[in-house]
Amino acid sequence: MPKKRPVTTALAAALCLLTAACGGSSDDENTSTKTTADSKTGYPVTLENCGRSETFTKDPSRVVVMNGASVAEVSTLLALGLRDRIVANQQTYGMSEVAGRAAAIKALPTGDIKVNEAYDVPREAMLGLRPDLVLSITTYGFEQKNGFATREQLKQVGANSYVSPQGCDDDPSKMTVADSYALLRDMGKIFNVRDKAEKLIAESEKNIAAVSEKVRGKKKPKVMVLFSNMAMGGNDFSSVFSKGIVNDILAKAGGSNAFERAAENTFADLSKEKVAATDVDALVVIGYNDPHPAAYAKKLLKEFPQWSAAKNNTYVTLSDSMYLGPSNDLAVEKIAKMLHPEAF
Structure with a gap:
């Protein structure tokens, strides 16, 4: 019988999320590119994300990663070589199939934050971090009733926000591997590392296709x-x-x-x-x-x-x-x- 570990509201939200979604693949309404970036600078980039338009005029340099029960977002940033952009990370899994990843996540700055009752970054602490991008696996991380900074409050201090694929309605039941690729692709656009994101996606697709064929x-x-x-x-x-x-x-x-x-x-x-x-x-x-x-x-x-x-x-x-x-x-x-x- 499984041992009953303490499961916080935030953990339950993230695990019962694991990340009714906005769709089931990378081309749904959940997160999609709206505008074409300048071919030289890669900006501006505008993403439609859970009914909001988020416009990036440059690559973010002060990123806060929320939701300790997920590692999707922080792992994606690390895979894209963006660890130096993270000023506070609340995600951890304790282990990983990728050599060195768990240690790399553990070594990231936490922002010395005292988490709230939902075990995540409270509003005042979030604003004090002066982020220019906040990542959350679901909209839960931006709900004022849970003590978090809302997306509008973040916008008012110059910070963009992003909810990962299938996170708009906190229901990951329709999630597929395509959503992992959507997350990679969106981070590639936001940080202007599109080629690296597409390379990682192509390698994954090739590996999976080879296994599935066998x-x-x-x-x-x-x-x-x-x-x-x-x-x-x-x-x-x-x-x-x-x-x-x-x-x-x-x-x-x-x-x-x-x-x-x-x-x-x-x-x-x-x-x-x-x-x-x-x-x-x-x-x-x-x-x-x-x-x-x-x-x-x-x-x-x-x-x-x-x-x-x-x-x-x-x-x-x-x-x-x-x-x-x-x-x-x-x-x-x-x-x-x-x-x-x-x-x-």
Whole structure:
């Protein structure tokens, strides 16, 4: 049974977000380029973002990254070589599939902020940081009732703001890998590093296509995806993924979600009996600041010996690559190798 860790309002918002969205791909209304930038300077750039127009006349140099339960935004900035632009980062995952990324995130400045009750940057502290860009995975990070600076208040002090793809309505149930590419592409435009963003997208698409080709036509094992030692609801298993980007990753890896029909939202809140009654061919355990996700995976396999996953000891532990961000291709490859080792 998952240990009930404290789950703050901010964590619940970000995880039950994981980032009804504004669409399901990179060309939806959630975030799209509105104007064409000058060919020499790359500016101005205007993005339509959750019903707002955000115009950038130069590349931001004082970026604040909100939402500690996500690493999508900070990882995207690091992948694009923009760590020197970050003046305060509130995102952490504790681990990463990318060598050195967790340490790089840990080394980023935090702005010496005393977080509010929602475990994020309160309004006055935010304004005191003098940001010129604030990133939030959902609109939650800009709600005044939660003690945050609103997007309009930020605009008044000269700061742009940005909500990541599928974050407008705090519902990531329609999120796909395409949204990770949308985030990369938008940051490429905002910081005038378009070529680097497109290169990262092309490399990811190429890697995923190669893996998907190897597993094409094979039987799709049923996979359970959940957070390690995390409880977010009233039942024994409340951090089990039902919808969202994990389903797209599983499909590209030649698998399917064993609990896809268990809920209409991103997460299913399941009893032990429901979990026991579902055959699970493989297990993906996501470690969120848990140094021992493999131990949790082994405990689950022991608890449900009737699973095919338990009989064959089929599991893999992952972290940030299963989330919105620049490294989904790593998750696709690792899961595919677990599900279809004969293809590699």
